[in-house]
Amino acid sequence: MSTAAVHEPQEAYDGPAVVQVDDVEHEVRVALRGHFQPLDGHFHWYGRIATSPGLAEVASGASVELRTPHGTARGKVSDIDPWGRFRVAGTGTPPF
DSSP, X not given: OOOSOOOOOOSEEEEEEEEEETTEEEEEEEXXXXXXXXTTTEEEEEEEEOOOGGGTTOOTTOEEEEEETTEXXXXXXXXXXXXXXXXXXXXSSOOO
16 A cells, blocks of 8 residues: 555635636636536536636636646636636546
């Protein structure tokens, strides 16, 4: 058995992240949550990306890569909430 620390997926992450849209990376802050859905057998994660001027041109429905210090995952951004934050969601191994 390895003595290296292993990060187990958590149900929440709030902190710094990098959002990559096409070939452009944006440093952002995120608030992410997730849960295992027994009906489809997948982990669903979702959350908000804090307001970022660099993301102003991103279209709703765009595919993104989201990286945190704990991992990387593909997701999709959707509409912007009243506070200017993108919603983001994905299925499978979360980036936290």
